[in-house]
Amino acid sequence: MSTEALRAERIVKSFGHVTALAGVSMHVARGEMLGILGDNGAGKSTLMKILTGFHQPSAGQVFVNGAPVTLASVDRARALGIECVYQDLALINGLSIYHNLFLNRELLRPWPFRLLDHRAMRERARAALADIGVNIPSVDLEVGQLSGGQRQAIAVARAVASDARILLLDEPLAAMGAREAGLIIDLIERLKARGDIAIVMIAHNYAQTLEICDRVMLMQHGEVTYESRAAETSAAELLEIVRREYRAARAG
Amino acid sequence: MSGVATAGGLRGRLQGFLLRPEASVIVVAVVLVIYFQFANVNFLTNANLETLSQFIATPVIIACGEIMLLICREIDLSVGQVFALAPFVMERAHGWGLPVPLAMAAALAVSGGVGFVIGLITLRLRVPSFITTLGMLFLITGLTLTISRGFPADTPGGKLLTNLMGNWGYAEICWAFAVVALMHIVLRHTRWGLHTIATGGNAIAAAEAGIDIDRIRMGNFILTSTLGGFAGLLEAFRIGSTDPLAGGSNIMFLGVASGVIGGTAIAGGAGTIIGGLVGGIVLGVLQDGFTLQGINAFTFDIIIGAAILLAMVANIHLARLRGGAR
Numbered sequence: 001m002s003t004e005a006l007r008a009e010r011i012v013k014s015f016g017h018v019t020a021l022a023g024v025s026m027h028v029a030r031g032e033m034l035g036i037l038g039d040n041g042a043g044k045s046t047l048m049k050i051l052t053g054f055h056q057p058s059a060g061q062v063f064v065n066g067a068p069v070t071l072a073s074v075d076r077a078r079a080l081g082i083e084c085v086y087q088d089l090a091l092i093n094g095l096s097i098y099h100n101l102f103l104n105r106e107l108l109r110p111w112p113f114r115l116l117d118h119r120a121m122r123e124r125a126r127a128a129l130a131d132i133g134v135n136i137p138s139v140d141l142e143v144g145q146l147s148g149g150q151r152q153a154i155a156v157a158r159a160v161a162s163d164a165r166i167l168l169l170d171e172p173l174a175a176m177g178a179r180e181a182g183l184i185i186d187l188i189e190r191l192k193a194r195g196d197i198a199i200v201m202i203a204h205n206y207a208q209t210l211e212i213c214d215r216v217m218l219m220q221h222g223e224v225t226y227e228s229r230a231a232e233t234s235a236a237e238l239l240e241i242v243r244r245e246y247r248a249a250r251a252g
Numbered sequence: 253m254s255g256v257a258t259a260g261g262l263r264g265r266l267q268g269f270l271l272r273p274e275a276s277v278i279v280v281a282v283v284l285v286i287y288f289q290f291a292n293v294n295f296l297t298n299a300n301l302e303t304l305s306q307f308i309a310t311p312v313i314i315a316c317g318e319i320m321l322l323i324c325r326e327i328d329l330s331v332g333q334v335f336a337l338a339p340f341v342m343e344r345a346h347g348w349g350l351p352v353p354l355a356m357a358a359a360l361a362v363s364g365g366v367g368f369v370i371g372l373i374t375l376r377l378r379v380p381s382f383i384t385t386l387g388m389l390f391l392i393t394g395l396t397l398t399i400s401r402g403f404p405a406d407t408p409g410g411k412l413l414t415n416l417m418g419n420w421g422y423a424e425i426c427w428a429f430a431v432v433a434l435m436h437i438v439l440r441h442t443r444w445g446l447h448t449i450a451t452g453g454n455a456i457a458a459a460e461a462g463i464d465i466d467r468i469r470m471g472n473f474i475l476t477s478t479l480g481g482f483a484g485l486l487e488a489f490r491i492g493s494t495d496p497l498a499g500g501s502n503i504m505f506l507g508v509a510s511g512v513i514g515g516t517a518i519a520g521g522a523g524t525i526i527g528g529l530v531g532g533i534v535l536g537v538l539q540d541g542f543t544l545q546g547i548n549a550f551t552f553d554i555i556i557g558a559a560i561l562l563a564m565v566a567n568i569h570l571a572r573l574r575g576g577a578r
């Protein structure tokens with residue numbers, strides 16, 4: 001049995017009248033990759049944001065490495081090794097690429113003044129991007145000047161460069177061209193091969209998700225409606241479940 | 253992009269300079285100084301430079317706070333009233349037996365406290381800071397009038413302190429430069445500055461990255477009020493007395509205008525302290541230059557108003573050009 005990195009039990013989250021999550025449980029082990037599929041508005045991103053400490057759950061419990069934790073803030077989750085590529089990418093358009101890569105964990109010059117070490121951040125940013133193989137002319141460019149796919153690459157690079165133990169990816173390939181998507185998938189597989197990182201990926205492409213994930217989970221209207229090892233299901237089967245639910249909802 | 257990168261040498265550097273948000277206002281400042289020097293031989297004399305420096309100092313110090321607030325998409329309309337309140341707090345605290353430096357500290361603490369209250373109302377009760385500080389504007393005026401009973405007060409303090417804090421002709425502008433230098437470093441070279449830009453640029457993204465955006469906003473409210481109080485103290489030391497109706501909205505507008513003319517975006521997420529300094533210089537030079545030329549006060553307001561409008565229009569369009577050049 002592999003070692004469990006992250007577990008969430010019966011997570012409930014309401015925003016006023018909207019119940020985004022109605023008791024969702026999930027788990028992922030070190031070296032494992034979990035794919036989450038599901039309709040728009042199913043609550044996938046909300047689940048991610050609870051796991052990063054951005055939202056607080058209305059009910060339910062999160063466990064990291066088997067121990068119950070309260071993810072009271074993003075900093076707390078980060079301290080536990082949880083990193084996330086948010087669906088909205090969480091980038092600041094007016095700041096340079098390297099400032100974005102180090103946002104809220106800036107490199108500082110030594111005591112006493114603790115000023116920003118722009119040069120070190122620039123160099124580390126350059127190295128991190130070269131490592132992934134993404135085409136970026138200069139780390140001094142403002143993020144707002146980049147294409148959608150490039151911005152996504154920056155967001156992925158930021159999460160990966162931070163030495164995450166638990167990596168959450170909310171549609172990391174959404175805006176990417178085939179080449180860039182290939183690069184990111186390569187990167188994810190390399191991370192997976194290390195065997196000590198747990199990865200959760202939200203995606204909308206069924207076939208692709210089944211290909212790179214070990215296990216998949218289907219979320220609909222705030223609940224997990226199906227769960228399977230990737231090898232034991234198919235895109236056709238998953239689509240059939242979604243359709244069945246849809247027809248049932250329309251009929252009822 | 254490639255155009256800028258390959259131009260190289262002097263031309264490249266010139267282009268690089270012109271793409272900076274401060275560039276247009278620096279050009280305007282230089283042109284104005286040259287114009288007024290030709291139009292009036294008294295312009296660049298020691299006596300006039302002293303006057304000019306005093307025109308400039310207060311708006312620049314206030315601009316430093318307002319720029320930080322504008323960057324994180326907030327504003328403080330009441331800073332000119334804190335400017336008037338602080339000297340009276342100092343005078344009262346001194347009257348109760350505190351030595352002048354401690355009385356000054358008390359005045360700055362009260363000023364900062366005003367910022368704290370603005371922050372609480374704005375962030376906890378979710379009232380836009382425009383409204384919060386509009387209310388504070390009236391509230392503090394009333395407070396100052398109550399404390400002072402409506403009468404001006406003499407500024408306490410020994411000769412050395414008084415000279416240091418503003419009575420020597422160039423003291424105020426020296427303090428203004430010190431504040432500019434400090435705030436420039438804070439904005440460009442500290443986490444606080446970076447997080448201020450991030451908060452104004454994309455508050456949700458900043459929060460997702462773990463930045464405590466309310467702490468950033470609160471800090472900048474406190475900073476702005478404290479700087480307003482500090483500028484008020486300097487003015488009180490320079491003149492030797494304080495009027496309960498000193499400063500006011502006029503000072504606040506000049507501070508905000510200095511920032512915006514200098515290239516700080518009203519929409520947040522970007523700004524420059526150096527630009528604010530040059531913006532303050534431009535406003536001061538206009539004010540002082542036209543005064544020397546003997547233009548009457550009514551015409552003068554028309555000219556200043558038009559100049560501010562022009563500078564802002566120019567800035568918005570230059571910002572668009574800069575965006576397009578990339």
Ligand SMILES: Nc1ncnc2c1ncn2[C@@H]1O[C@H](COP(=O)(O)OP(=O)(O)OP(=O)(O)O)[C@@H](O)[C@H]1O
Binds near residue numbers: 015020042044
């Ligand atoms: N901050 C919020 N305030 C109010 N409602 C919210 C908030 N965030 C999400 N919701 C609601 O919660 C539900 C789930 O949203 P969520 O973003 O988790 O969906 P999703 O599964 O990620 O969808 P998509 O595939 O479109 O990204 C939606 O009905 C949404 O309107």
Ligand SMILES: [Mg+2]
Binds near residue numbers: 044046087170
């Ligand atoms: Mg989503």
